Amino acid sequence: MRETGADQAALISSGDERALLRFLLFIGSGLTAAGEAVNEIQDHIIEVAAAYGAPHARVAVLPTYVEISLEPGRAATLEPTRTLRGFLRLDQTAALFQLLREAKLGELSPDEGSRRVLEIVEMRPRFGRLLTIFGHSVLTVGICLVLQPTWGDLVLAGLFGLLVGALKLVGGRFPSLQLIMPVVVSFVVASTTFLLAAPGWADADLRAMIAPLVTFLPGAALTMSVVELSAGEMITGASRLVSGTLQLLLLAFGITAATQMVNLPAADVLIDSPQNLIGWWAPWLGVLVVGVGTYLYHSAPHRSLPWLLVVLAAAWIGQFIGNQLFGGYLSGFFGALAMTPVAYFVERRPSGPPALVSFLPAFWLLVPGALGLIGVTEYLDKDTIAAAEDLFGTVWSMIAIALGVLCGYPLYRSLARSLGWIRLPFGTPS
Secondary structure (H helix, E strand, C coil): CCHHHHHHHHHCCCCCHHHHHHHHHHHHHHHHCCCCCCHHHHHHHHHHHCCCCCCCCCCECCEEEEEEEEECCCCCEEEEEEHCCCCCCCCHHHHHHHHHHHHCCCCCHHHHHHHHHHHCCCCCCCCHHHHHHHHHHHHHHHHHHHCCCHHHHHHHHHHHHHHHHHHHHHHHCHHHHHHCCHHHHHHHHHHHHHHHCCCCCCCCCHHHHHHHHHHHHHHHHHHHHHHHCCCCCHHHHHHHHHHHHHHHHHHHHHHHHHHHHHCCCCHHHHHHCCCCCCCCCCCHHHHHHHHHHHHHHCCCEEEEEEHHCCCHHHHHHHHHHHHHHHHHHHHHHHHHHHHHHHHHHHHCCCCCCCCHHHHHHHHHHHCCHHHHHHHHHCCCCHCHCCCCHHHHHHHHHHHHHHHHHHHHHHHHHHHHHCCCCCCCCCCCCC
């Protein structure tokens, strides 16, 4: 039998606070692993605490731990976020937000809530290993289509997707490998591309090389860092910004290392301008393929694929229009501006996933600024200035996406008010 919010208030007054504190700390750790912004995590925990008879709780969320006090002036309890290590898949994130909805209504006991958080963290992927690796390959092919490749690029990108998917699956079992994984993968993929392209064994250019590396781009981390900094969360926002920038530099280092160890083809073999080499329809098909690949690789929630495709389509259309009107660097801003209200509208649907779930694939779609990684290979022409400019352009593209998300949420609120929606969905930023 589940206890109501009033029952929980009695529980707190009786002195049994340990169970509630544990539940709140586990929720904070779970949301941190899901990649939610810390200011949002704090708001969620405060709402849950109020539902369980602790309306004056104080919460602090930092990169490595969560701190909670049920009342001002009382001793605080800490929970290292590494207790729930790693990052949650999309199905785990959706399950955690469902639990959060129930907790905000006081519909389960703290002990049951803690148990369910741990169950969510230990959930097995919805798809097996082989299908997960295949999903990464599909996702890679979709990204390659967005970059307007040759047919040879598509084949090579699919093979790279299988290789990188397998390496990620193996590396995910060893936390100590997580930091060097971007270097290893980018070095292997870049070296193979150069070896195949130099003697003309494959009709491949840098699109085939970039596509499997896009899933390493820290678009979500950089976006959340901007959200957190705008909310005054200096420590976490700065930490996430540094972490995301480091990952981007590690990718660049792996590519640069490959240029030093492999006999390189001529620069014009690897670098050319996208010209719809397959057909005008390729990028639009790529949007669909990215959605399917994300659904399989990240084990998205059941029945979420149509909603993921809706958000991806909104992001791509916004980016396409922005590119036509204002150019490439600002296209990501308009893509994010378009997809953010759609993601929150989707969240309101009974079968719609949380906005945090539909954001991730949209980040990867909105950063064909990932082509800025090609700037690293301009070392082929010894043009280090151009390489630095292109690398900075990639960072700028992701920051533009972050700003689009920040501006898109007020747009959503305005539309929600105009439709008479007073209560906003759970998980929305304030």
